[in-house]
Amino acid sequence: MTPTDTTLTSQDPVTLPAPEAAPAPVPPPVSPLRAFWAEYRESWIAVIALAVVVLVVLAALLAPWITPQDPYDIANLSLMDARRPPGYVGAEGYTHWLGTDANGRDLLSAILYGLRISLQMGLVAGLVALSVGTTLGLVAAHSGGRIETAIMRIVDLQLSFPAILLALVLVAMLGQGKGQLIAALVAAQYAYFARTAYGAAAAERRKDYVEAAHSVPLSARRIVFRHILPNIMPPLIVVATVQIANSIALEATLSFLGLGLPVTEPSLGMLISNGFQYMMSGRYWISIYPGIALIILIVAINLVGDQIRDQLNPRLKR
Amino acid sequence: MSDPHLVIDRVSKRFDPRVTLGDRIAARLGARVELRGVQAVRDVSLAIAPGETLGLVGESGCGKSTLGRMAAGIMAPTSGTVRLEGRPVMSPGGTKLTTRVQTVFQDPFASLNPRMSVGEILAEGPVAHGLTTRENARDYVAGWLDRVGLDRSYVGRFPHQFSGGQRQRIAIARALAMQPDVLVCDEPVASLDVSIQAQIINLFLKLRRELGLTYLFISHDLGVVRHISDRVAIMYLGRIVEIGTADALYADPRHPYTQALLASVPRLMTEDAVGAEFAPIAGEIPSPLAPPPGCPFHTRCPAAGPRCVAEMPDLVPTGAQRVACHLYTGGVELAA
Amino acid sequence: MTEPLLQVRDLHTHFFTRAGEVKAVNGVSFSVDRGRVLGLVGESGSGKSVTGYSILGLIDPPGRIVSGSIRFEGRELVGLDPDELRALRGRRIAMVFQDATATLNPVLTVGRQMTLAIRAHERASDRAARDLALDVLKKVGIPDPASRLNTYPHELSGGMRQRVAIAVALLHRPALIVADEPTTALDVSVQAQIIFEMRDLVRSLGTAMIWITHDLATVSSLADDVLVMYAGRMVEAGPTRVTLRAPRHPYTAGLLASVPSRNPKGVDLPQIPGSTPSLLRLPPGCPFQPRCPRATPVCREDPPRVVDSGREALCHHPLPPASQAAA
Numbered sequence: 001m002t003p004t005d006t007t008l009t010s011q012d013p014v015t016l017p018a019p020e021a022a023p024a025p026v027p028p029p030v031s032p033l034r035a036f037w038a039e040y041r042e043s044w045i046a047v048i049a050l051a052v053v054v055l056v057v058l059a060a061l062l063a064p065w066i067t068p069q070d071p072y073d074i075a076n077l078s079l080m081d082a083r084r085p086p087g088y089v090g091a092e093g094y095t096h097w098l099g100t101d102a103n104g105r106d107l108l109s110a111i112l113y114g115l116r117i118s119l120q121m122g123l124v125a126g127l128v129a130l131s132v133g134t135t136l137g138l139v140a141a142h143s144g145g146r147i148e149t150a151i152m153r154i155v156d157l158q159l160s161f162p163a164i165l166l167a168l169v170l171v172a173m174l175g176q177g178k179g180q181l182i183a184a185l186v187a188a189q190y191a192y193f194a195r196t197a198y199g200a201a202a203a204e205r206r207k208d209y210v211e212a213a214h215s216v217p218l219s220a221r222r223i224v225f226r227h228i229l230p231n232i233m234p235p236l237i238v239v240a241t242v243q244i245a246n247s248i249a250l251e252a253t254l255s256f257l258g259l260g261l262p263v264t265e266p267s268l269g270m271l272i273s274n275g276f277q278y279m280m281s282g283r284y285w286i287s288i289y290p291g292i293a294l295i296i297l298i299v300a301i302n303l304v305g306d307q308i309r310d311q312l313n314p315r316l317k318r
Numbered sequence: 319m320s321d322p323h324l325v326i327d328r329v330s331k332r333f334d335p336r337v338t339l340g341d342r343i344a345a346r347l348g349a350r351v352e353l354r355g356v357q358a359v360r361d362v363s364l365a366i367a368p369g370e371t372l373g374l375v376g377e378s379g380c381g382k383s384t385l386g387r388m389a390a391g392i393m394a395p396t397s398g399t400v401r402l403e404g405r406p407v408m409s410p411g412g413t414k415l416t417t418r419v420q421t422v423f424q425d426p427f428a429s430l431n432p433r434m435s436v437g438e439i440l441a442e443g444p445v446a447h448g449l450t451t452r453e454n455a456r457d458y459v460a461g462w463l464d465r466v467g468l469d470r471s472y473v474g475r476f477p478h479q480f481s482g483g484q485r486q487r488i489a490i491a492r493a494l495a496m497q498p499d500v501l502v503c504d505e506p507v508a509s510l511d512v513s514i515q516a517q518i519i520n521l522f523l524k525l526r527r528e529l530g531l532t533y534l535f536i537s538h539d540l541g542v543v544r545h546i547s548d549r550v551a552i553m554y555l556g557r558i559v560e561i562g563t564a565d566a567l568y569a570d571p572r573h574p575y576t577q578a579l580l581a582s583v584p585r586l587m588t589e590d591a592v593g594a595e596f597a598p599i600a601g602e603i604p605s606p607l608a609p610p611p612g613c614p615f616h617t618r619c620p621a622a623g624p625r626c627v628a629e630m631p632d633l634v635p636t637g638a639q640r641v642a643c644h645l646y647t648g649g650v651e652l653a654a
Numbered sequence: 655m656t657e658p659l660l661q662v663r664d665l666h667t668h669f670f671t672r673a674g675e676v677k678a679v680n681g682v683s684f685s686v687d688r689g690r691v692l693g694l695v696g697e698s699g700s701g702k703s704v705t706g707y708s709i710l711g712l713i714d715p716p717g718r719i720v721s722g723s724i725r726f727e728g729r730e731l732v733g734l735d736p737d738e739l740r741a742l743r744g745r746r747i748a749m750v751f752q753d754a755t756a757t758l759n760p761v762l763t764v765g766r767q768m769t770l771a772i773r774a775h776e777r778a779s780d781r782a783a784r785d786l787a788l789d790v791l792k793k794v795g796i797p798d799p800a801s802r803l804n805t806y807p808h809e810l811s812g813g814m815r816q817r818v819a820i821a822v823a824l825l826h827r828p829a830l831i832v833a834d835e836p837t838t839a840l841d842v843s844v845q846a847q848i849i850f851e852m853r854d855l856v857r858s859l860g861t862a863m864i865w866i867t868h869d870l871a872t873v874s875s876l877a878d879d880v881l882v883m884y885a886g887r888m889v890e891a892g893p894t895r896v897t898l899r900a901p902r903h904p905y906t907a908g909l910l911a912s913v914p915s916r917n918p919k920g921v922d923l924p925q926i927p928g929s930t931p932s933l934l935r936l937p938p939g940c941p942f943q944p945r946c947p948r949a950t951p952v953c954r955e956d957p958p959r960v961v962d963s964g965r966e967a968l969c970h971h972p973l974p975p976a977s978q979a980a981a
Contacts (some may be wrong), residue, residue, distance in 0.1 A: 208429035516912035545914035
């Protein structure tokens with residue numbers, strides 16, 4: 001025993017002259033974003049998918065600068081180069097790695113330009129649907145009663161028949177054009193967000209921190225937007241990734257059917273459609289390559305979404 | 319007691335299930351659909367004097383938390399009113415009208431918004447109600463952090479960075495920052511570790527001394543309630559069955575339920591009595607969906623008689639407390 | 655001398671998480687004999703439940719028993735084949751969890767799942783299985799057991815569900831029951847009933863039991879022996895009466911002193927300062943040292959075992975054996 005012992009043997013050892021609070025063992029703040037990335041990195045499939053998404057987005061953004069040809073500048077096109085197979089070296093002196101289409105367009109350039117439009121449609125429609133759907137879901141969850149019933153019945157009704165059908169009908173009614181198409185995509189998709197937001201908000205509303213906010217009391221608007229909304233973002237982000245991929249697919253479908261964008265805005269769906277008639281004559285590349293690009297983009301977005309969902313779902317956490 | 323401060327006046331709360339068209343059809347087809355409501359609180363009246371601590375004890379489902387929420391103005395009663403110094407705490411439409419009754423909840427992991435910093439959590443209410451300005455909020459918050467024994471430097475941190483005890487201190491500081499007169503504490507130590515419970519109980523004692531707070535202290539823990547309360551009310555199936563000063567009630571419980579409850583709690587026995595007998599109450603709490611007629615405790619009461627099945631006893635002065643039991647109002651036999 | 659039913663020696667169970675190695679159980683030793691109840695007491699994060707799961711072989715990755723020995727009925731359980739462990743579990747060692755709803759299958763009647771549980775380990779006719787089920791349901795104090803056989807778990811109250819879970823645990827007359835906070839979620843009066851009945855059951859059946867809890871009062875009325883854990887380590891162990899009457903470890907003493915009913919009404923309670931440490935950043939030596947009123951620099955070294963009257967404490971500065979702590 002060390003000599004210090006004797007000085008310390010208090011006879012009343014359980015009356016602890018305690019300071020009010022402890023020197024706090026508070027962990028150093030770790031940026032949640034960094035922690036999220038550290039976990040994300042563990043799935044190599046998800047990392048590859050993310051890399052693909054980033055590459056595709058970059059390629060689409062930079063298309064005017066990295067493509068050998070502006071496929072929609074008629075002056076650049078030569079019918080001599082039409083329907084050439086991949087690897088063909090055209091009159092301009094560069095290689096058409098993915099071949100050319102019926103008008104002599106370089107397919108690689110056309111795909112990158114098409115991605116631009118597809119992504120743009122998917123993102124805009126997805127984000128607008130996110131805001132519209134979330135607002136409706138929150139309003140329904142918060143107001144309750146007849147408003148809740150009215151909103152959620154319409155949402156349920158819409159979820160019970162295929163989005164493509166609704167989009168087709170709407171496009172047929174509204175006519176062609178970017179704005180019309182986005183409106184149709186939003187109308188076909190907002191219901192998913194409304195359902196998710198409603199479900200999450202209804203669960204969140206019963207939690208103690210919301211009761212605590214009512215106890216202060218705080219205004220209803222403040223409780224909904226400052227307390228409930230930030231806490232239902234995780235499931236909404238997951239739905240948003242999936243729905244952006246769905247928007248892109250839906251838009252491609254509509255364009256393939258000739259009901260999408262006007263010819264001046266050729267998205268991937270229209271490229272596939274344009275090449276479709278040549279499939280049987282062996283000129284597969286005109287349709288197949290835009291199709292592959294579309295599949296890669298959608299699969300990659302979905303894989304990223306899956307990983308985010310897994311990470312945000314506490315039940316799958318170790 | 320002098321002029322009561324917080325008055326709970328003949329308050330009842332009934333939860334009716336939302337019966338949808340689907341439920342009705344299912345019920346018609348023979349499915350077991352719950353169409354009955356739950357009478358969570360039945361005609362309860364309480365008055366708490368300024369600076370007093372009233373302990374509210376009961377087992378789960380007895381309605382103590384529901385009563386606490388109504389007292390705090392979070393939930394509107396089905397009938398009856400809650401008043402603070404004569405003014406209603408809630409409007410008939412269900413809007414809370416006062417900031418002077420605040421709440422501390424059981425689970426500090428659920429009661430703090432995980433996406434807000436400590437500073438935001440504490441300043442939000444006071445700024446919204448003009449108790450401080452946005453510019454002075456930082457100092458204002460720091461003062462309350464001092465008061466509950468937390469470091470001022472915590473303002474920028476988020477709830478997940480704190481332990482359970484520290485979170486409960488944050489939750490208490492949030493309530494205090496609204497400068498309340500009355501604090502409704504709903505099981506505030508039940509979910510804390512044993513070694514932390516004493517810290518938080520001491521904090522409640524200190525705050526009462528320093529700020530003269532009035533507490534409605536809800537707990538299932540008889541030991542904790544006795545330690546902190548001036549008066550204690552015992553609830554069973556939505557009703558107060560006994561109420562009196564803590565000393566009198568623990569020394570001489572009158573209602574058979576109170577007696578059984580006190581006898582059934584495993585006590586910390588460190589003397590020769592280790593392993594000594596304690597007497598559990600027979601039977602189980604009846605479902606609040608189908609409360610028994612008459613006295614709610616008669617199904618488990620060793621002294622019950624025919625009158626207990628037929629008549630609901632009223633709270634009447636008995637000894638130093640008030641008790642709702644026929645034993646003290648002419649016996650359990652039916653009057654001829 | 656015969657070997658005790660269960661002997662755990664220097665058990666280390668660690669979890670290898672993203673944030674680092676969590677030493678959930680860090681050198682725990684104890685033994686349990688037939689017909690005895692051991693109370694395993696600790697706060698959240700003390701490692702009391704992980705100790706119980708280790709005995710049952712229910713530690714899943716990223717967790718692993720790193721070292722130590724668990725001998726049960728003369729067999730070493732650490733490193734035992736998972737299939738053999740599974741055969742042991744439910745038959746010789748049974749577990750009761752805090753949340754009975756999680757252990758009972760919601761779509762099967764009580765009778766059906768008890769029959770399945772019986773047949774998982776032995777052959778039994780419908781008649782024999784039914785009789786056995788009725789018998790154990792009666793033992794755990796379920797009124798009118800025959801009618802309960804046809805009910806579904808959700809139709810029972812919380813207390814009844816927990817009783818059914820205990821009955822399922824008793825089906826094969828196990829030698830050891832590990833009960834993890836089995837009454838924590840229940841009401842005071844129901845909790846008392848179950849503790850009361852368990853005490854009689856263990857005595858009459860000769861089953862050994864490990865009762866894991868954070869509640870000292872429950873332990874004092876049920877357990878023959880007590881083991882107090884703190885931050886993955888054992889701090890004090892011994893016969894319940896001796897240990898709780900005159901604890902020698904400052905942590906046990908501090909816990910006991912802070913119980914409201916042992917203090918004059920309304921005065922400040924003697925409190926243990928600070929909060930339980932993170933298992934990722936344990937101080938060297940005694941884990942309680944940062945919160946301990948008796949700590950000195952020597953506490954940064956591993957504490958010695960101090961033994962008296964069948965009880966041991968791991969402490970550099972234990973309280974005197976006949977301390978006035980309980981006064």
